Amino acid sequence: MEKSRIISTNQTSSGTVISLQQGKLPPQALELEEAVLGAMLIDKKGVDEVIDLLTPEAFYKSAHQHIYQSIYNLFQSSQPIDLLTVSADLRKNGKLDSIGGDFYLVQLTQKVASSAHIEFHARIILQKFIQRSLIRISNEIIESSYKESIDVFDLLDEAESKLYDVAQGNIKKSSDTAQNLVLLAKKKIEEIANKDGLSGVASGFQKLDELTSGWQPSDLIIIAARPGMGKTALTLSMARNIAVIQNTPVAFFSLEMSSVQLITRLISAETGLSSEKLRTGKLASHEWKQLNVKVADLEKAPLYIDDTPALSIFDLRAKARRLASQHQIKLIVVDYLQLMTAGSSSKAGNREQEISTISRNLKSLAKELDIPIIALSQLSRAVETRGGTKRPQLSDLRESGAIEQDADIVSFIYRPEYYGIEEWDDEEHTSSVGQAEFIVAKHRNGGLDNMRMKFIGQLGKFEDLQTNNSSFEFESKMNENEGWTGRGRLPGPDDAFNLPNDDEDETPF
Numbered sequence: 001m002e003k004s005r006i007i008s009t010n011q012t013s014s015g016t017v018i019s020l021q022q023g024k025l026p027p028q029a030l031e032l033e034e035a036v037l038g039a040m041l042i043d044k045k046g047v048d049e050v051i052d053l054l055t056p057e058a059f060y061k062s063a064h065q066h067i068y069q070s071i072y073n074l075f076q077s078s079q080p081i082d083l084l085t086v087s088a089d090l091r092k093n094g095k096l097d098s099i100g101g102d103f104y105l106v107q108l109t110q111k112v113a114s115s116a117h118i119e120f121h122a123r124i125i126l127q128k129f130i131q132r133s134l135i136r137i138s139n140e141i142i143e144s145s146y147k148e149s150i151d152v153f154d155l156l157d158e159a160e161s162k163l164y165d166v167a168q169g170n171i172k173k174s175s176d177t178a179q180n181l182v183l184l185a186k187k188k189i190e191e192i193a194n195k196d197g198l199s200g201v202a203s204g205f206q207k208l209d210e211l212t213s214g215w216q217p218s219d220l221i222i223i224a225a226r227p228g229m230g231k232t233a234l235t236l237s238m239a240r241n242i243a244v245i246q247n248t249p250v251a252f253f254s255l256e257m258s259s260v261q262l263i264t265r266l267i268s269a270e271t272g273l274s275s276e277k278l279r280t281g282k283l284a285s286h287e288w289k290q291l292n293v294k295v296a297d298l299e300k301a302p303l304y305i306d307d308t309p310a311l312s313i314f315d316l317r318a319k320a321r322r323l324a325s326q327h328q329i330k331l332i333v334v335d336y337l338q339l340m341t342a343g344s345s346s347k348a349g350n351r352e353q354e355i356s357t358i359s360r361n362l363k364s365l366a367k368e369l370d371i372p373i374i375a376l377s378q379l380s381r382a383v384e385t386r387g388g389t390k391r392p393q394l395s396d397l398r399e400s401g402a403i404e405q406d407a408d409i410v411s412f413i414y415r416p417e418y419y420g421i422e423e424w425d426d427e428e429h430t431s432s433v434g435q436a437e438f439i440v441a442k443h444r445n446g447g448l449d450n451m452r453m454k455f456i457g458q459l460g461k462f463e464d465l466q467t468n469n470s471s472f473e474f475e476s477k478m479n480e481n482e483g484w485t486g487r488g489r490l491p492g493p494d495d496a497f498n499l500p501n502d503d504e505d506e507t508p509f
Helices: 002-008 028-042 044-050 061-076 083-092 101-110 118-145 154-165 178-194 207-213 232-244 260-269 275-280 286-294 296-300 315-329 352-370 404-405 475-483
Strands: 220-225 250-254 303-306 331-337 372-376 408-412 435-443 449-456 461-464
Touching: 028 061, 028 101, 028 118, 044 118, 044 404, 061 101, 061 232, 083 101, 101 275, 118 154, 154 315, 207 435, 207 449, 220 232, 220 352, 220 404, 232 250, 232 296, 232 303, 232 331, 232 372, 232 461, 250 260, 250 286, 250 315, 260 275, 260 296, 260 303, 286 296, 286 404, 303 315, 315 352, 331 352, 352 404
Parallel strands: 220 372, 220 408, 250 303, 250 331, 331 372
Antiparallel strands: 408 435, 435 449, 449 461
């Protein structure tokens, strides 16, 4: 006691009293840690309620970390969890003596009577862990900020990335065990089986989804073409399928077109009204009603458009993290890659190295957010000078071979009609008018294929070739509920709209 008193009232040479009570302790809740572990040892229900909520690192006391790790190991191997099994597991791993032996485990079970309120207690423990993580990250940021050799934009990106990980509850681990990874893989396979083989975000195009099983999380997908081939139209069609039909949040970063222009193109595809009519506003009365009815689903769609010009990869990462945190976006589209900048943090000596930096960071962002990122890309003019069909290939990717290296999927859009070629180069020489070919030239985790699609230029949209309605189901809705739209079937006697007279405007389709 005397020694304790001396420590807490020690004086400096200047006479200032130093008290340990005035010092700072890391945030902690040791009593709640004991209560949670004790409840888990006496009640299996308590284990089920918090096993997915806490990690061993969430506990402040190292002994509690070892005990929870043993409980977690037993749970993963479907073994019973009680005093004897946890004690045996700790002994097997050489941790029993370090935690205080069997006596300490018995003490934990005596501190609680049941697992009531265990989830509430576990969330407080998690809050303390987050506070400690923020303190650690803040100290690292402060230390790095004093180093003149670190670029300030790199420092900002690193700081935001670490804070995002904390906000998502995903404090990064350096590695994982094969056992945990196998369990996760089995769980994912079961989920895929329940979703008709689609493990990713469905594009809404049947053949493409069959090839890719949907756009996969953490994948970087490059869609490249020459100007005017329909890159924006295709990705807008996909974004519409995903956001409107599947109600899945999508973020669209447009560096070329304004957000109003993009949404107008979506409205054109959704309503069947040509972009020229929407641009001039010269709509007949039935077309105004058609416009109001058909944009209802589009208005409610979780589609987020950002038209910041000359967007840097640093700004994109910051915006994407916020969208992922606030709106749980599942897909990002960047239109297009060559209009992005690496920011002032770039140490690239030329444009090719800058594009390499951008593509590498896009792949890194896709892995960090665990969502697919589609980046549009321009092709070099070598396509135009090539003889024959002028079908693009991997070597045509503009400004950097690193795009091909970083991407999980590299695809091209090819429309023979663009070059005045009205027949496909197949044995039947079928007409290529109003059609496009989607070429998957690189697929890191799957096969390659060329698939044809229907391209409707006046509406700026793509559809599956084998069906008239494809993923766009708005025609049938209009036919059933609002009368004839001039497309998909002939008008019936009960249609709400009448056929236009010769002196009226032409039908919208």
